[in-house]
Amino acid sequence: MTRKILVVALQIIVAMITIPAVALATMSFENRNNDGPSIVFPGGELVSGELYSGPEPDWSFTNDVSTIHLQLDNPLSSRLIWIEESDGKVYITSDYMGTWLGRRWKHWAVQAYEGDGLAVVRINGIRYERKLVRVFYSPLLEGVIDKKIAKYRSRITREAIESGETWVFELAPREGGLNL
Amino acid sequence: MKLPHYLALLFSISLLVSLAILFVPGLAESIESWMLGFLARNAAV
Numbered sequence: 117m118t119r120k121i122l123v124v125a126l127q128i129i130v131a132m133i134t135i136p137a138v139a140l141a142t143m144s145f146e147n148r149n150n151d152g153p154s155i156v157f158p159g160g161e162l163v164s165g166e167l168y169s170g171p172e173p174d175w176s177f178t179n180d181v182s183t184i185h186l187q188l189d190n191p192l193s194s195r196l197i198w199i200e201e202s203d204g205k206v207y208i209t210s211d212y213m214g215t216w217l218g219r220r221w222k223h224w225a226v227q228a229y230e231g232d233g234l235a236v237v238r239i240n241g242i243r244y245e246r247k248l249v250r251v252f253y254s255p256l257l258e259g260v261i262d263k264k265i266a267k268y269r270s271r272i273t274r275e276a277i278e279s280g281e282t283w284v285f286e287l288a289p290r291e292g293g294l295n296l
Numbered sequence: 297m298k299l300p301h302y303l304a305l306l307f308s309i310s311l312l313v314s315l316a317i318l319f320v321p322g323l324a325e326s327i328e329s330w331m332l333g334f335l336a337r338n339a340a341v
Contacts, residue, residue, distance in 0.1 A: 138314055
């Protein structure tokens, strides 16, 4: 009798894990080619929205933007991400990069750093072609840290950046690159 | 329930859930909204 109860309990537990896991995997699969990410799942190529061309924008408008869509050109996948503007430049960050699990979770950052870094961001419905350039040491990082703490109540520190726990990328223009 | 029957039932339900998510309009968004609401209510800050 006890064995029977244990078997039924085990069957229920396995079902409670398997069915939601299948649902999440299906939702992730369904979203993979969408025009942009959902809140939870990565999406595909950013297609809709005007493609910006012209002089470097005044990025201060991003202070009122909570999240943006970031798409790497290689591979073509997109996700939601926070954005920080500082000293006329825009930055994105990736936390938890000091662990294997973090690098698996935030694999886009590894792909951007090890690849060409070419990306498209969509902000307020407008697409901007940019290049992700990782920033290791720069006096400008203080502004990024202050902005991320003020905007998102983040616990980011300069030590975390310098130790590789947090990766910072400038969304640099595709031509010209960093100007530190 | 015998193991083969249980596995068949689990497979059938999983398949049904997958097909529903793929082909019922708005279902994936509803599940995601519910999931986010659940996390917002219960996740520790």
